[in-house]
Amino acid sequence: MKVLVIHGSMRKNGNTSILADEFLRGAKDAGHAVEKIELREKKFGDCFGCQACLKNGGNCVQKDDVAQILEMMKAADIIVLASPMYYFTWTGLMKRFLDRTYPVMPVLKNKKFYLITLGGVSDKKLMAHILTDFYLYVECFEEFNQVGCKACGSVIGSGVIKPGAIKESPAMQEAYETGKNL
Ligand SMILES: Cc1cc2nc3c(=O)[nH]c(=O)nc-3n(C[C@H](O)[C@H](O)[C@H](O)COP(=O)(O)O)c2cc1C
Structure with a gap:
């Protein structure tokens, strides 16, 4: 299977x-093909909310780096959203990207979603x-289009602030095993 991690922290080696790399190491050991996208390296605007994509077969009017990521999401079997918690939710970077996935809501079929957060x-x-x-x-995809997308699991790290602190966390083992047992 193809496993795609979409990473939404601004910290390069945070x-x-x-934690996401450990998940991918497990997935790779299990024989899956793995890819990781660094959202902080991508150039993209906010969703305009124009809804044009829902009337034109899923094409966003903005021509930027999101188009390629959406193609990678379509090609993946497993999509992993990896974001640290900022005010107990996604980073702004991740949320801006998730809003831009609106064009694929009707077409993203049979994907398994995982969350990695801390x-x-x-x-x-x-x-x-x-x-x-x-x-x-994930429920938005199902509710509107019944396309077989499912939230299948999560790996959560806690008590980690300084970069690298996660290495001492039991979440590392959990991430590896979750990736290995996809
Ligand atoms: C703006 C900001 C908001 C944060 N909000 C929370 C929070 O609500 N809850 C929490 O447990 N940690 C919060 N943190 C701490 C980060 O989640 C923590 O430092 C994490 O290790 C950062 O992950 P990263 O190294 O992958 O960027 C916040 C950090 C920042 C910079």
Whole structure:
């Protein structure tokens, strides 16, 4: 299977990136083809909300780096959204990108979605917000189009603030095993 990680932290070698790489290491060991997109390296604008894409077969009026990422999403079997928590939800970078996935809502069929996230707090109950955001994002695809997309799991790190702190977390093992057992 093709596994695509979409990474939405502004930190180059930050905790989310390290955790996502561990997930991908597991997936690779299991024989899957893996790719990782660094959103911070991409140039793209905010969704205009014009709805043109829903009337023209899924083409965004903005010609920027998002077009290629949407093609990669269509080609993937498994899509992993990897974002640290900022105010208990996605980073602004990730949210800006997710808004731009509107054109593929009718066409993104039979994808399995995973969430990789983490934050500075230690209480995992406080991660409920981003988990809900994740499930609702995937649910939008299902609710409107019944296209067989499913939220299949999540890996959550807690109590990590400094870059690299995630290496000491049990979430690393969980990420590897989740990737290995896709
Ligand atoms: C603007 C901002 C908002 C944050 N909000 C939260 C938060 O709501 N909850 C939390 O647990 N950690 C929060 N953090 C801490 C980050 O999630 C934490 O430092 C994380 O390790 C960063 O991941 P990264 O290295 O992948 O960028 C915030 C950090 C920043 C810079």
